[in-house]
Amino acid sequence: MFRGVNNINLDAKGRLAIPVKYRDFLLAHCNGEMVATIDTDERALLIYPRPEWEDIERKVQALPSFNPASRRVQRLLIGHATDLQLDGSGRILIPPPLRLYANLDKKTVMLGQGNKLELWSEEHWVSRRDAWLDDKSGLELPPELETLSL
């Protein structure tokens, strides 16, 4: 569904132009309706088409609510979820709280990640990416990865 990197500039009003290659799909699939929330592990935002988000929201809602880890995920994910709508020029408006969370000013990077898009500040993305590129050690590889041939 979504893949690839894009460098996108936020304008002065906090608007973000969605890459053209995604626009037609988004309009056809969900009328340009999306949901943005935070990534709980990284200072980045996750942007889902509305139907995909609703699946996830249902699953998160269903987690046992007496479990602290579940409550944490519920509060963070659902608590930050915001409806977004493609405007006539193919842009979405990132609300200030989310902009703040991910340190988005002007230069941003959008990553396609299958069913969702990730939005990073360019500076932060580059530093995290370089860290991953350097550090090949220390991470436990799941067995599926051990044998994966590219």
Added chain:
Amino acid sequence: MFRGVNNINLDAKGRLAIPVKYRDFLLAHCNGEMVATIDTDERALLIYPRPEWEDIERKVQALPSFNPASRRVQRLLIGHATDLQLDGSGRILIPPPLRLYANLDKKTVMLGQGNKLELWSEEHWVSRRDAWLDDKSGLELPPELETLSL
């Protein structure tokens, strides 16, 4: 499928002429549709015919998303995967973020590697290759290699 080395010049717009010997195959096999992504171990790009890439993408997508090593691979591989299309002159356009990653300016080297093509900056390719030729030590041979007869 693909084999051999080719020296190819990127033009001023970042376009890359695919070697003639691959063109007919690419047009017949996938309409000239390809996907480029980064090599996570080297500053080089991997270029797959679209069907071959999609096999790999499916496998990578299926990895557990709460596992840091998986997320790393997903972000790096799928996050950088970009659709490419052969133009009327048998060229593809390498998008700026990927060009930047692999330090591609003008002189590049394309390596055939079975189901994929690798693209290196000439300078970097030469220095890495020479390093491999010098240093044969320190690498553990997997058992398959121990018994391989050339």
Added chain:
DNA sequence: AGAAATAGTGGGAAATTGTGGTAAATAGTG
């Protein structure tokens, strides 16, 4: 060796996209 065909390279024009501004509408406040 010459000629013809094929491939490499570059440039230009049209269409598409990014960007910013303005006007209208809505919400908030005195």
Added chain:
DNA sequence: CACTATTTACCACAATTTCCCACTATTTCT
């Protein structure tokens, strides 16, 4: 209730990108 401030949507211009065409260089065949 009215006025002001902020937001939202729409529109226009500028820059970029993409596609197509032409020229040059190289290779192959006669």
